[in-house]
Amino acid sequence: MSKLDEDLIYEILSVVEEIPEGCVVSYGQIAKLIGRDKNSRLVGKVLSRAEFYGEYPCHRVVNHAGRIAPGWWEQRLLLEDEGVQFKENGCVDMKKYQWKC
Incomplete structure (x- = not known):
């Protein structure tokens, strides 16, 4: 990973930490919550390395669909x-399980 700002990494992970059990959020939703609407891929990059920063419920993050x-x-x-x-197509039903934050 290119050098990412530690504050940004922990800002993303702090949102992930707040996702309630039984709910999911999208990468884009997290990006929007931290004021970086167009950076959903950055969120994915950080989450792919989250184990280096502690234990976070990254399994609760899915794509927009x-x-x-x-x-x-x-x-x-x-x-x-x-x-x-999960729906028949293998995706989470976002209308039912998306965290309304």
Whole structure:
């Protein structure tokens, strides 16, 4: 990762930390919450390395359509353990489970 501002990293992770169990948010939603509307990819980059900063419920972050991270099959299991259900297409129902923050 190119050198990212530590304050920005913790700003993103502090939002993730607040996501209630059984809810999801999108990368874009987090970007908007921190005042960086166009930086959803930056949010994804930070979350892909979140384990270096502590334990955060990154499994609660999906894309805008409710799709989970490719190659991270455990994400679905973690969400299902919290009561989040998936539609037939494999996506989270954002209307039902998106955190209204």
